Amino acid sequence: MVKWGGFYLTEHTKAIDGERTIERSKPIQKFQMDVNEIAETLNQATLKNKSVAI
Template sequence: MNYLNKEYHDRGIKKWAGFYLSEHTAVQEKLTNERHEVNPQKQQMDPQEIASVVNESILKNKSIAIQIEAVDQNGCYKDDVVGLIVGGDELGIYVNDTKVDFDEIRNIQFISLKKWTHLTDYN
């Protein structure tokens, strides 16, 4: 006795394509939105303004956000380099583990980073 149906053709992985969980679609939607997010062009600062912010950041241990002059292939600015200045040399500074040359800095601003203990609301 042959129990196999010779007419049935298994579509393989294609039959599971419609079974996405809501978490999967939410993550996909978030990634799509992030790809379409554009960083606005910030005001070009002169070297004296940049040096002033860098010096104050080092002296007072303040966090900064730096917009780099470079743009991607679509002409959009990359995400800001964010963090504390941890060192430097005659060519630039190190923000956390990222080297930023002085001639790459378009804009630099002080920011306040939230502590992880203040991110969750327990109300």
């Protein structure tokens, strides 16, 4: 980490922002659901007008 006079250097903050963007764009692995859980989740999402991630 590089500081000068208490401030982070621009190059360093740009690198950190780039890493955060890459990290946020990675898909999150979800656990596998059985057929009944899938049906119940889709049912609840439909009733409550919510979206689901597959």
